[in-house]
Structures are given as structure tokens and as C-alpha cells.
Amino acid sequence: EAGVTQSPTHLIKTRGQQVTLRCSPISGHTSVYWYQQALGLGLQFLLWYDEGEERNRGNFPPRFSGRQFPNYSSELNVNALELEDSALYLCASSLAGQAHYEQYFGPGTRLTVT
């Protein structure tokens, strides 16, 4: 069974630009989560999508947004990139509707903003 996949693997952008990251969950998983992992820091929760709707949002500015498609894949969009947005962006998926769950992570997209 294929795991969570993310694209692209690496990305270099200039400050002020916009970026779109993509995630495909494990087959059968309807929940997708996005995290930011800056160097030396823990995972910071960005967004949670389930059944096409945004269920929860972390403490990030509105220029971080996303969506989930009918096939449960997801995109994370970051507008007006800033240098501090440089980080590893991780996507995870899980079965929905479970209070105690296991999240399966993808390999991440390494974003560098110059």
C-alpha cells in the first residue's frame, strides 16, 4: 500500500512569491493535516482538512491556506513568502472520526525562501 506522498521534494522561492505544495493521503484516509517544521523546532500544526472541509487551523497568518479535493488529496498555498517560511512542510493523513488515531506522515517538502 502506498504511503502519503508529497510534491515537490524541494523548492526554492524568492521572498514575496507564492508557492503551492501537494499531498496525496493513504488510500481510504479522509483526513489530511499540514505541519511546518522549521530547523531545530518541533512540528507546528498548520491546517486540518476532513471530507473537503477545513476542520481546524493553527496559529498562522491568513497567507497560509489550503484545500482538500474530492479525492482527499490536498494543497497548501503560501502567499507573499517570507524568509522565515523556510522549513520542511509535512503532510499527514489519518482515518477520520477517531479520537485516538495514528497519523501517517509523508516525506515532506523542503521549502527555501531567499
Next chain:
Amino acid sequence: GESVGLHLPTLSVQEGDNSIINCAYSNSASDYFIWYKQESGKGPQFIIDIRSNMDKRQGQRVTVLLNKTVKHLSLQIAATQPGDSAVYFCAEKGSGGSYIPTFGRGTSLIVHP
């Protein structure tokens, strides 16, 4: 505020030794805890979890201990191997029905052959 943190940023051990990675949490309402392993260049991988109604849970070569009195969590790895070298994160499930875990900063485990 609520937080999950780790006591040591780096732990170095010899191959074959037992490793103990510690984690403190501050939200007494947390009812579910998870340990993840993140190898270089990869996403975090689930290792083991424990619910707040348990004190101990064992997996293959790993044991998680939960002390709710002092809000402390530990991961014990028996007979540590070079392949165990990675960053280990503890996470707590948010309270109030939130399904979003809060992650600690991580401990880097280095296993010397």
C-alpha cells in the same frame, strides 16, 4: 499555555545499550500521547502510543511510561541499534475533542557502533 517539551536535545549511546528519552507535558487534561521517530530526510514515523488510563505500554524493543502525577512521559529503547539513530518526538493529543497533536521539539538520539 499548554506545551510539550523534551528535557534533552541530544542523547548519545553505545550500540547495545538501553536508551531513555524523556518528555514533559503541561496539559493535565491530555489523554493520549504518541512517540514518533524521524530519520534524516523522512517524515515522522509512529512508534508507540499510550492513553492516559495506562502507566506503561510495551512494543517491540520499545516501552513507553506515563507518569500523570508529574506529567512526564518516557520512551525506552532496549538494545539500541545504529538504525535507531533519529530524532524522537513526543506528542500529546489536544484536549477538548481536538484531534490535533502538539509536538515537542525533539531529542536527537545518536547510536555509536
